[in-house]
Amino acid sequence: MLEIRWHGRGGQGSKTASILLAKIASATGKHIQAFPEYGPERMGAPVLAYTRISDGPIHLHCQVETPDLVVVLDPTLIGTVDITQNLKKGGNLIINSDYEPDKIRDKLGLAADVNTYTIDANTISEEEIGRIFPNTPMLGAINRVVNLMDQDSFLNQAREELKKKFSHKPEVIEGNMRSIDMAYREVKGLNG
Template identity: 40%
Template sequence: MLEIRIHGRGGQGGVTSAELLAKAVIDQGRFAQAFPSFGPERRGAPVVAFVRVSGEQIRLREKIYKPDVVLVLDPSLLDIVDVAEGLAEDGVVVVNTNRSAEELKRKYGWPRVATVDAQKVALEELGVPITNTTMLGALLRAVDILPAEAMEDSIAERFGPKLGPKNYKALGRAHAETVVA
């Protein structure tokens, strides 16, 4: 089973990212679950979402404390939250940043790092700094969960005929631009 923890801020689409990924995995005939963890937070407050992916039925119903992958939608969280808490020894941290993967690896001591300037991609492709679908592209580049193309139907269904293609294009561009170290 692959366990993913997503860190973002309210309004950035972290929960939507989790749901989109889980739906795409299920559409491919595997098992997945996605759920958020937040209280009465407001827009901009730190939010965490979780995704589990497996070839077998998932019976766990608890937060993920030892993730294989951490996805960070907002780089400002790196200085206020220990995003890699409990990260597996061979885990990967996927970060929305304009800093290099090597720089983050040295600074934080993470085993593997993947980076992409998802905010730039989102602004250029979507016209808004919402990085949820962009960061899914980075995640799929860093970890062999699904081919990026497997996200197209989930994105189209969620965002409709006008925004779906734009979000899918942003995902594809981020997938191509992600650097893994």
């Protein structure tokens, strides 16, 4: 089972992305869970969301305690929130940042066994969607890092899910699709 914890701020789409990722995985026959955890419900407040993806039934009904992957939509949370709390040994950390992964690793004092990746999701979303929505590009980075499925299948499933919400706005769908694909190709920290 893949367990993901999302860190963001209210209005950045942590909950939306956690659910969208689960729906994409579900379309391939995976079992899923996706849910938010709210503190103060206000724009800009720290928000947590969780996603579980498994080949078999998921019997847990609680927060993700020890994530395999932590996704950070807002780099200003670094130092404010313990984003690596209980991250599994050998786990993955993807941060929306234009910094190189080594700089993030040094800033956080991460152990060598934490696989650290960065993607400038803000710039990608602004260029491709027209507004800063880091959640959608992060989906492409996640697929690249954990290899949920081949990228063409991932994009096809993402398109189908986005059509359900934005069928009347094809330009929004296309911008999101470009941002997912660009983030997949541009995520930093991969070997080869």
